[in-house]
Each structure stands twice: as C-alpha cells, then as structure tokens.
Amino acid sequence: MSTQNHNALFDALWNDYLAITPDAKAIHEEFKALGDDTIINDHIALRTFNEGAMNLENIGKHLEQFGYEAAGEYHFEEKKLYAKHFQHKTDEDAPKIFVSELLLEEFSAELQMFCRGLIAEANWNIRQNGLSLPSRPWGKVTREAYERLLEESEYAAWLAAFGLRANHFTVSVNKLKGMKNIEAVNEFLKVKGFELNTSGGEIKGNEEVCLKQSSTMANIVDWEFNGGKHPIRTCFYEFAERFPMENGELYQGFVAASADKIFESTNAA
C-alpha cells in the first residue's frame, strides 16, 4: 500500500482543533509575533475506546497508512487507560501521535453499556465510510449522559462529546526561536492571562526524565448536545521541552507520570 501524505492529515486535525480551541489560535499568533513563522509540533493526542473499529489497534493500523509506527506504550492504572505513541518512519519533523484508549471493562455496567452504544454506531459508520480523522463516528450525546459519564471518568465524558480529534497540539519548545525554555514559555503565557494546568505543578517532568511539559487548561466553549448547547471544556495547548539522553540524542518518548497530569487539562472547571 502506498503511503498517504501526513501533512494533509495534520492540516485537517489542526483546523478542526483551532475551531474549538481559541487559546491555541491566540498563543500560536503570539509566538509568531515573536519571530517564529513556523511552529513545529512535538506531538498531538487522540483518545478512544478499547473496543470496536476505532480502538487503539485499529487507529494504529490507520496511522500506518500515513507512514507511522508504534514506538512506546504506557499504562494509567488510576484513570484506567492504556496508550501507545507513534512516530513517523522517515520524517523527523512530523509530530508524534499519542493515542490512548479507555479500558471499558474496568468501569460500571452503566458506563459500559452507554459507551458500547456509541461504539456500535461507530462500527456501523466506519464499516460504511472507513475510519477518518478527525471525526465523531456517533451522534450528539445528551447533557445528562455527559454528566453521568463525568462522575466516573472525565476522559469518557470528553470522548463521548468530542470523538476522534486532536485533543491537543503540542509546541516543540526546543524548536521555538522566540523562547529559550519551557519556564520562559509559562511565564509569558501567565503574563498574557492564559490559564495553565497546575496539576502536579506547572511543569511536569524534569531533566532527569529528559522531558518537561506544561499545558493550558482546555478552553470552555458552548458545545452542541442532543437537546441544546452547554459550555464545557474542549481542547488545550501543550508545550514540550526535550533533553538529551546519555547517548546524546534527544529523548523522543513520553513519561507516564507526567502524562497522567496532562490528561487533567480537560477536567471540568
């Protein structure tokens, strides 16, 4: 099978993301004004369920068509998630893709039943039209269903509302010309009035683990539910600074303890 161009995939994901993440658009403009005409993304992230045509394994196969391969795996016991990250085989500047999936069988019978309804819709849709990114292969959920899910899993509620789309893009701080490190990025964002995720500290990770990360809290946007609009957290913007390993190469993986806190950037206000 011939490899499809990943730039078109990222353009579609970026436009979809910007439309519901006004902070990302504003911050992107601020960085550009400081002299960075192109901003390189370190990675993006997708969320999914561990069952059906859109589980992590099937998303992985979809990403292979764009030249990506699996490169690391991560477990999140408390949040009941499993994740892998994917790297492009030849384009070193291509963003990595972090894909996590919700371990449905570890949740209540009620949550499982509700989510399996969404998955059945997704299976039908994907059988007809194939898997596509970004997409929400099921209809609008009700606000009541969303709030029931929130009680058990912020992740499940977010996924039910938004589906398969980039829940964040991540600026590569190493490649920013206008900012010297992640500490400077955070100071800049705070002066400009953006809300940062402080779970586990403003900066997650350190030089020892070869990765420092920070993120905004997801924007709050009026979202169309089945039954009407209601404001909820959409997507966030992340910043990552990578450090060299003992062999001198920049670390390219993720750090589960830090990722665990980054997930909370979409937690309810």
Ligand code: OOG
């Ligand atoms: C992914 C959180 C993990 C990272 O950089 O560690 C992550 C998510 O919120 O879906 O992106």
Ligand code: NI
């Ligand atoms: Ni991330």
